[in-house]
Amino acid sequence: MRGSAWFTALLALALGVVVAFLAIPLVALFTEIPLRRIPSLLGDQVVRDALKVTLRANLVANALILVIGTPAAYFLATRRFRGRALVVTLIELPLVLPPAVAGIAMLAAFGATGLLGDRLARAGVVLPFTEWAVIVAVTFVAAPFYLRQGIAAFESVDPSLPDAARTLGAGPARVFARVALPLAASGLIAGWVLAFARGIGEFGATIIFAGNVQGRTQTLTLAIYEQLDNDFDVALAISILLVVLSAGVLLSYKLLSAWKSSAPTSPSAFALTR
Amino acid sequence: MLRKPFLLLAASAALVIAAMVPAAARATTVYAATSLRDVFPRIDGGMTFSFAGSNTLQLQIERGAPADVFASASPKEPQALYAEKKCGRPAVFATNVLVLIVPKDNPAGITSVYDLKQGSPKRIAVGSAGVPVGGYTRQLLARMRLGRVLTQNIVSNESNVGGVVTKVALGSAVAGFVYVTDGKIASDRVRTIRLPTWAQPPIRYEYCIVQRTGADRAGAQAFVNKVRSPRGRRLLDAAGFGLPRR
Numbered sequence: 001m002r003g004s005a006w007f008t009a010l011l012a013l014a015l016g017v018v019v020a021f022l023a024i025p026l027v028a029l030f031t032e033i034p035l036r037r038i039p040s041l042l043g044d045q046v047v048r049d050a051l052k053v054t055l056r057a058n059l060v061a062n063a064l065i066l067v068i069g070t071p072a073a074y075f076l077a078t079r080r081f082r083g084r085a086l087v088v089t090l091i092e093l094p095l096v097l098p099p100a101v102a103g104i105a106m107l108a109a110f111g112a113t114g115l116l117g118d119r120l121a122r123a124g125v126v127l128p129f130t131e132w133a134v135i136v137a138v139t140f141v142a143a144p145f146y147l148r149q150g151i152a153a154f155e156s157v158d159p160s161l162p163d164a165a166r167t168l169g170a171g172p173a174r175v176f177a178r179v180a181l182p183l184a185a186s187g188l189i190a191g192w193v194l195a196f197a198r199g200i201g202e203f204g205a206t207i208i209f210a211g212n213v214q215g216r217t218q219t220l221t222l223a224i225y226e227q228l229d230n231d232f233d234v235a236l237a238i239s240i241l242l243v244v245l246s247a248g249v250l251l252s253y254k255l256l257s258a259w260k261s262s263a264p265t266s267p268s269a270f271a272l273t274r
Numbered sequence: 275m276l277r278k279p280f281l282l283l284a285a286s287a288a289l290v291i292a293a294m295v296p297a298a299a300r301a302t303t304v305y306a307a308t309s310l311r312d313v314f315p316r317i318d319g320g321m322t323f324s325f326a327g328s329n330t331l332q333l334q335i336e337r338g339a340p341a342d343v344f345a346s347a348s349p350k351e352p353q354a355l356y357a358e359k360k361c362g363r364p365a366v367f368a369t370n371v372l373v374l375i376v377p378k379d380n381p382a383g384i385t386s387v388y389d390l391k392q393g394s395p396k397r398i399a400v401g402s403a404g405v406p407v408g409g410y411t412r413q414l415l416a417r418m419r420l421g422r423v424l425t426q427n428i429v430s431n432e433s434n435v436g437g438v439v440t441k442v443a444l445g446s447a448v449a450g451f452v453y454v455t456d457g458k459i460a461s462d463r464v465r466t467i468r469l470p471t472w473a474q475p476p477i478r479y480e481y482c483i484v485q486r487t488g489a490d491r492a493g494a495q496a497f498v499n500k501v502r503s504p505r506g507r508r509l510l511d512a513a514g515f516g517l518p519r520r
Contacts (some may be wrong), residue, residue, distance in 0.1 A: 112445025
């Protein structure tokens with residue numbers, strides 16, 4: 001008995017250290033400046049431009065990820081073929097790749113002197129310093145989060161359900177749209193939440209590949225970096241905005257999944273646990 | 275049963291962490307403007323260098339960074355630290371001039387700064403307003419009445435002059451404003467276009483010896499002496515810097 005109490009105390013101590021370590025920096029952000037100054041700081045033209053660029057670029061990137069990523073994930077989840085493990089590994093690689101490496105890789109591929117840069121330029125497509133460069137960078141680093149979760153979500157759909165639909169005469173496209181997709185939905189949304197959060201936070205690849213052009217490629221995280229040297233309070237205000245935004249995304253997803261937890265056929269990354 | 279491996283694990287984790295906590299740096303630490311990244315290690319390779327925009331370095335030193343010497347691309351930052359009693363009296367040790375650089379293959383066919391206000395918007399790179407090179411660039415363009423260069427083109431603001439050089443060297447930008455010394459460093463990838471002397475703002479590099487508890491004052495003074503020695507001046511000159519009269 002005594003041994004177990006001692007052990008529990010040890011676990012609680014470890015948890016205390018974890019919570020304090022993770023919470024202190026976040027709390028510190030909010031105590032550095034008076035909170036009532038934040039709205040006026042966020043009214044700065046730099047912040048407004050950065051917010052616009054971030055939201056626009058992420059909207060397009062997320063649309064691309066969902067539209068192309070969903071069928072790709074479905075293919076990988078439902079078909080077995082030679083080299084599948086290799087493809088899955090390739091898809092997962094950007095997850096563990098340092099973002100700076102992603103930025104250099106983008107430059108090497110699509111930069112003006114890069115592998116495809118010349119051909120792209122001749123076709124009239126110049127990516128550096130344009131919003132498309134941000135979209136490309138965000139898509140590259142964020143897509144794997146959705147794809148990985150999407151594959152897992154489709155794989156965990158009980159195979160007897162699509163089979164049943166097929167025996168009832170549904171074609172493969174109909175099975176995908178009416179059976180697999182709804183059943184995998186909560187897992188897909190979880191993956192999308194991760195991808196969205198990663199995209200909003202994207203920094204390394206963007207600053208290397210897309211440049212820092214206000215109103216075009218300067219996202220919120222790039223604005224933080226620039227304002228750090230110019231106006232620390234503005235950098236703080238943007239950081240607070242991003243903390244609130246991230247917490248909002250996480251919380252709304254948790255509430256959503258708790259509310260519609262009636263069909264838990266696929267794993268959820270952050271289900272509310274009681 | 276359970277406790278032993280746990281304790282062992284904890285002990286080894288503690289050991290690993292203890293071994294990884296960085297030991298106090300012993301070498302003298304020089305915080306220097308990015309434009310000095312090539313010449314300073316030539317003057318004394320035994321120092322620990324931290325290169326960044328001078329304004330960034332000033333901020334770091336104000337927040338207690340372990341610098342011993344601060345070498346800035348403009349007098350503003352060391353003078354501010356001096357006023358805050360964070361460093362000793364600053365002194366000039368070099369000068370510089372601005373140039374325009376373009377990629378070696380010059381895709382936009384730029385031959386003069388005036389080309390930047392003609393034709394379709396061009397992708398150019400400049401220092402951001404807070405970093406010395408960005409301030410000098412804006413002063414120069416204002417003197418030439420070319421302020422529109424920064425509004426009618428697609429302008430990437432870089433946090434230090436190294437960022438400007440990289441953007442041009444890799445062709446992301448078709449032109450950029452840097453110091454003549456940076457044009458030399460990157461001469462295998464960029465071409466330098468001179469800017470009129472009458473429009474040049476005075477560009478003075480100042481150093482100061484950082485005042486904080488635990489600073490290596492002797493090491494800092496020794497480095498400064500090397501920079502101001504005949505050999506140091508010769509290396510600065512070879513790198514393209516101007517030298518103040520002694």
